[in-house]
Amino acid sequence: xxxxxxxxxxxxxxxxxxxxxxxxxxxxxxxxxxxxxxxxxxxxxxxxxxxxxxxxxxxxxxxxxxxxxxxxxxxxxxxxxxxxxxxxxxxxxxxxxxxxxxxxxxxxxxxxxxxxxxxxxxxxxxxxxxxxxxxxxxxxxxxxxxxxxxxxxxxxxxxxxxxxxxxxxxxxxxxxxxxxxxxxxxxxxxxxxxxxxxxxxxxxxxx
Amino acid sequence: xxxxxxxxxxxxxxxxxxxxxxxxxxxxxxxxxxxxxxxxxxxxxxxxxxxxxxxxxxxxxxxxxxxxxxxxxxxxxxxxxxxxxxxxxxxxxxxxxxxxxxxxxxxxxxxxxxxxxxxxxxxxxxxxxxxxxxxxxxxxxxxxxxxxxxxxxxxxxxxxxxxxxxxxxxxxxxxxxxxxxxxxxxxxxxxxxxxxxxxxxxxxxxx
DNA sequence: CTTGACAGCTAATCACAATTAGCTTATAAT
DNA sequence: ATTATAAGCTAATTGTGATTAGCTGTCAAG
Numbered sequence: 505x506x507x508x509x510x511x512x513x514x515x516x517x518x519x520x521x522x523x524x525x526x527x528x529x530x531x532x533x534x535x536x537x538x539x540x541x542x543x544x545x546x547x548x549x550x551x552x553x554x555x556x557x558x559x560x561x562x563x564x565x566x567x568x569x570x571x572x573x574x575x576x577x578x579x580x581x582x583x584x585x586x587x588x589x590x591x592x593x594x595x596x597x598x599x600x601x602x603x604x605x606x607x608x609x610x611x612x613x614x615x616x617x618x619x620x621x622x623x624x625x626x627x628x629x630x631x632x633x634x635x636x637x638x639x640x641x642x643x644x645x646x647x648x649x650x651x652x653x654x655x656x657x658x659x660x661x662x663x664x665x666x667x668x669x670x671x672x673x674x675x676x677x678x679x680x681x682x683x684x685x686x687x688x689x690x691x692x693x694x695x696x697x698x699x700x701x702x703x704x705x706x707x708x709x710x711x
Numbered sequence: 712x713x714x715x716x717x718x719x720x721x722x723x724x725x726x727x728x729x730x731x732x733x734x735x736x737x738x739x740x741x742x743x744x745x746x747x748x749x750x751x752x753x754x755x756x757x758x759x760x761x762x763x764x765x766x767x768x769x770x771x772x773x774x775x776x777x778x779x780x781x782x783x784x785x786x787x788x789x790x791x792x793x794x795x796x797x798x799x800x801x802x803x804x805x806x807x808x809x810x811x812x813x814x815x816x817x818x819x820x821x822x823x824x825x826x827x828x829x830x831x832x833x834x835x836x837x838x839x840x841x842x843x844x845x846x847x848x849x850x851x852x853x854x855x856x857x858x859x860x861x862x863x864x865x866x867x868x869x870x871x872x873x874x875x876x877x878x879x880x881x882x883x884x885x886x887x888x889x890x891x892x893x894x895x896x897x898x899x900x901x902x903x904x905x906x907x908x909x910x911x912x913x914x915x916x917x918x
Numbered sequence: 919c920t921t922g923a924c925a926g927c928t929a930a931t932c933a934c935a936a937t938t939a940g941c942t943t944a945t946a947a948t
Numbered sequence: 949a950t951t952a953t954a955a956g957c958t959a960a961t962t963g964t965g966a967t968t969a970g971c972t973g974t975c976a977a978g
Contacts, residue, residue, distance in 0.1 A: 507955080521830060526732035528935055538956070544937070545955050620827055622889045623728060629889040637886055664907045667900060671878035679844055682829045682836040693874060700871045704911040714925080735965055745926070751967070752925050 508546045510536045512560060515553050520616035524554055524624075558631075561614050565635075568611060582647065595698045602673050602694055606680050606687070616681055636674065641666045657705045665705060672697045715753045717743045719767060722760050727823035731761055731831075765838075768821055772842075775818060789854065802905045809880050809901055813887050813894070823888055843881065848873045864912045872912060879904045 505513075514535035518527040529550050533540040547553045605611055615636065622632040644666035651657050657665070676690040712720075721742035725734040736757050740747040754760045812818055822843065829839040851873035858864050864872070883897040 523730055523732065523827070525730065529937085530935075539958085540935085541937075541939095541958085542956050550936070616830060620730065620830065623730075623823060623827065626890075633886055633890055633893075637882065658911075660907060660911075661903060664900075664903050667879045667882075667904055668875060668907070671882045672874045674882055675844065675874075675878045679840055683833075683840055686840075693871075696868060696871050697874055700867060700875070704865075704867075736967085737965075746928080747965085748928085748967075748969095749926050755967095757966070 507536065507538070511543060511546055511553065512557055516557050516613050516617060519554070519557070519620070520613040523617075523620040557614075557617070564610070568608075594702050595695055598669070598673055598694060598698045599691065602677060602691070605677055612681070615677075619678070619681065640670050640674070644670050656707065658707055660705065669698070669701055714743065714745070718750060718753055718760065719764055723764050723820050723824060726761070726764070726827070727820040730824075730827040764821075764824070771817070775815075801909050802902055805876070805880055805901060805905045806898065809884060809898070812884055819888070822884075826885070826888065847877050847881070851877050863914065865914055867912065876905070876908055 511532065515527070515532045518531055518535065529543055530540045532553070533543050536543075543553070547556060605615070618628065618632050618635070621628050623629065641663070645662045648657065648665040648669070649662035652659060652662060652665075673694055676694055680687050680690050718739065722734070722739045725738055725742065736750055737747045739760070740750050743750075750760070754763065812822070825835065825839050825842070828835050830836065848870070852869045855864065855872040855876070856869035859866060859869060859872075880901055883901055887894050887897050
């Protein structure tokens with residue numbers, strides 16, 4: 505891995521733990537294994553490092569979606585897969601989603617960093633909302649619209665179904681970001697959540 | 712209002728916008744209308760100001776719960792009120808809850824501050840989880856257990872019902888913290904969310 | 919009246935963090 | 949072989965931020 509890349513990684517790790525302004529360039533350098541002034545051979549300022557992290561993540565965004573076996577924004581392609589909502593396919597899906605976002609090193613660090621910096625300016629606010637609220641809701645909504653249309657679920661607004669499905673997962677995710685020791689508990693809750701979600705929304709009623 | 716109190720207020724405002732380490736004591740002083748060194752007549756360090764904010768909020772915690780017409784941790788007392796889940800009492804409840812937490816100046820600033828600082832140490836992590844995840848869930852759960860028992864709702868795990876009810880509200884709340892301009896949209900979603908929540912969980916079925 | 923505590927101020931101090939200057943070495947292309 | 953470039957280093961520089969020293973005015977208690 506190139507030094508430049510190493511700098512981005514270590515910087516993100518530190519920013520994710522303590523936030524941009526609490527981290528000093530010396531620490532980033534030390535983590536990389538060089539001295540502070542050498543950072544300036546690769547980036548013109550501390551702010552520039554931060555910006556580069558954002559740029560990198562913007563270009564990684566689609567790759568990330570691909571890393572799950574989902575199509576990111578374009579959920580139409582995935583919907584048929586979910587249509588086979590037999591038994592706990594839905595449960596598995598939700599849990600995979602949760603596990604991936606929680607454990608993927610890059611995704612997880614980036615999310616924590618954005619959590620800390622989200623109020624800093626409106627670009628970051630919008631980015632956070634897009635990544636962790638809007639896009640997932642649009643995606644899930646598409647899926648549920650499809651399932652509803654094919655008769656698997658009762659007739660209900662797919663946007664609200666998406667909210668019902670995703671919000672608890674989101675809440676557990678942010679909880680595990682700050683308290684990783686509660687992952688087990690979170691998984692348990694998510695599993696029950698999805699089972700009950702399926703129960704109340706599926707046409708036949710209970711499992 | 713005493714200067715000491717003003718310092719705490721202004722400091723919290725700034726910490727909520729930009730986080731502890733990005734704010735310098737001079738700014739706090741300026742917001743209060745004094746010079747930086749004068750702060751030290753009231754607090755022995757910048758960190759001490761932060762700690763005092765936490766202390767203050769700990770002692771305000773119960774008052775806050777009282778400000779809503781709820782009993783904080785002890786939901787047993789409130790449950791009967793909710794038992795009359797006729798029509799949109801539930802909707803009103805949820806929306807009031809949302810509005811209060813979003814607009815109350817103190818509650819809102821404190822939440823943002825804690826959002827930024829939550830990863831700083833485990834005490835803050837626990838505090839965040841308690842305030843915005845665990846306590847609300849316990850509270851809601853108690854309510855739903857009661858409603859279920861009195862036959863208003865289908866038989867389902869009240870913990871999961873609480874999660875279903877609260878998580879979307881929580882997600883919209885944190886969204887509005889970073890994008891206040893989306894409040895209308897959030898309220899709309901919450902209203903539909905609760906209506907649908909009631910529809911799927913109430914014994915009779917639809918509205 | 920006067921005195922002491924309080925709360926403010928200006929002018930240091932002290933540390934440290936970001937960045938720049940300028941030197942060195944390795945390496946890869948000419 | 950030579951040389952230009954990249955990437956590292958040490959030693960400034962510069963700015964800023966937290967905190968301390970020490971002075972001053974106010975005001976309530978004696």
